[in-house]
Amino acid sequence: MQDLGRIGFSEDQAALLDVATDFCLQRSPVSTVRRLMEDELGHDPGVWKEMGELGWLGIAIPEDFGGSGLSLAEVVPVVEQMGRRLMIGPLISTTLAAQALVVGGTEAQKRNVLPRLAEGVAATVALAEADFDWEPDTVSCQALEAGDGKLVLRGQKVLVCDAGVAQWIIASVLYRNAPALVLIPRSALPEGALRRETVIDETRRSFALNLDGVSVSKEDLLDLDLAATALNHLHLAANLLGAADMIGGTQACIDYTVDYLKTRTQFGKLIGSYQALKHPTVDAYCKYEQARSHLYAAAHCFGEQGVGEIAVRMAKAAADGAYSFASDRAIQFHGGFGFTYDCDAQLYRRRAIWHAANYGDASFHKAKLAKLLF
């Protein structure tokens, strides 16, 4: 039988899971989540600073560049607990930007930028384009030679998370007809280059990025020889962390529904005693446990050639299935209240849809898995 990955759990993961469980519960009650949804910035800079002090932004950055020298496996429990509390802030974006540099950056870029990211300066990646394709290497934005060691960029990026606070944006572009990554400092963006998008997950801050006329130095290109590897790595890392956020959300969404089923009475009985509500809730729970097992296998095996990709795609596909089902049923099982803005079920459902739409949904990953497994 083919090795599809296995569970492993490090002491660092355990410690981070412990701290993150408590921290996210304390800092992100749903009242705060709803307040920040209305806020232009979308997250609490004080809490972001605390995350930096906890070392969360440098978890997967090598020690030589100011991080803890651990891996994405240790970021997973943090993101899972953030997702559980619908918490937001540019942690996933900044982690992905750091990963792009760790895997594909030049020495100078690593030296200049990684320590800043580890300290809590936000950054992000810009991979999606207006064709809304999930393949990491279908790129149409361009980096053109402009003389004097300069490059001029052309094209549009979409769904760029946290671009509003990012001090660097790492974008995929075509350079000499091959996909490449370029490190764009905030200062290179002209006024109006960013447009905030209206997205289904109102906790999220997402932007369209107009690269037309943006000028950067050739030194800002990441290592061209590693571009393909880095793009693939980013695609998988984004899906791993997306799955972590989703699994945390699935758990909370089931807990939220179970609470209602245990307190709401109709026809003289608690509605959770009705099997029409109880059994689908158990189905949601079973899907959740399966998806969480996939998640921690993906975290553990992420760096393994072949197995890592299988495990990550399974985790994202399972997370999509579990979160979508649990949050869809959460709305339904709250009845009339479920149809209101005040019911939290919609927050989970919207967040699930957001993640399915970013970096590939269940059927996309299953089609990839079919190629890997058959």
Add this chain to the structure above:
Amino acid sequence: MQTVDQKDLAAFEADADAWFKENVVRDPGFMLPLTFMEVGTDQQFHFLRDWQNKVYDAGYLGAAWPKAYGGGGLHQDFQNAATRAMRRHHGPIMLNAIGLNWTGPLLLDMGSETHKMAHLKGILSAEDIWCQGFSEPGNGSDLGDAQTRAVRDGDHYVINGSKIWTTLGRYAKYMILLARTDANTPKKYDGLSFFLAPMKIPGVETNPIRKLTGEHGFTQTFFTDARIPATGLMGVEGGGWKVAMRTLEFERGARGGQAGGYVAVGSNAFDVLDLAKRMTRSGKPVLDDPAVADQMVDFLMEIQAMSLNGQRTQVPNLVADHPQGIPLASKLMGTEMSRRLNAFAIRLTGARGAYYVGESEAVDQGIWARAYLNAFSATIGGGTSQIQANIVGEHVLGLPKS
């Protein structure tokens, strides 16, 4: 907990590997049952009883049960290694499932010294075949309403009533029997008692029941003034419900201590993938159909998730919110997947899905159809999936009782 010398363990597994390689008979010349619930002919029964006895003699069954009761006295890791070896060489199933998987661990957990001495070795050697008398024609899921009566008369209890779905009933020497010793308790559960009851006595009759597959595998058991020794009472009179519930935990795999080996050879998602690769539709490989491929991947993900679930239960930090969640839900998840997987397999065979065992044109001798129909034994037996969902909902999620 004993620590295990990994070198000893590896040597043990290598020996087991060699032993199973040499001793497994894959084709005895007749069809072997896929599970212990399908033993329908004397030929099958005797073959499997001899096989279990041989495995036990070699030290690869009950390796982790105490020596004093006929076990090997080793750490559980050794039995797990033997079971792995058995699986690798596709050994036939262990026959005495109810003894090995539920009666045995139950006796080790809460049995008297006399009961342990009397029964455990015979369970391992397959000399004493065990069956289970829980369900009744009128009481399946509502087990607590069992009506079979047990009335004390001197050193005996006199049993009257009927039990159904008695797997191996025709061959069993003993039954674990749930019967009503008091019909007037305010709560129905408090009137039940649990017995280790002999089967080969006057007043006990078994009638074969024909399953949906057309095969025989279990019986209905009738008790007419059957006198069983009072020494067979487990625990106290009126305390049978608690013992029965503990038995079900062993049966459903929610609690460990089983003797080892396996009592069913299920088709898994990888076997179905092999099947899918051989099948065509409209002149093309059936897996070229994206809908079929999507479902196939779903099954591979599910089987992988169940294996990972098992690994995750070994990491307390990763099951902290619901420590009993995965163990209590595993029967529901596993049996339902198996049912859906076999139905999917039949569909993969296209028009030949119309054939059944016995037709030479049937794909793989019709095993997929037979496996699908037999899969219901597990989604119904040992507590239906609907009862399992209630258990998970109530005991794991804390939902109110239905």
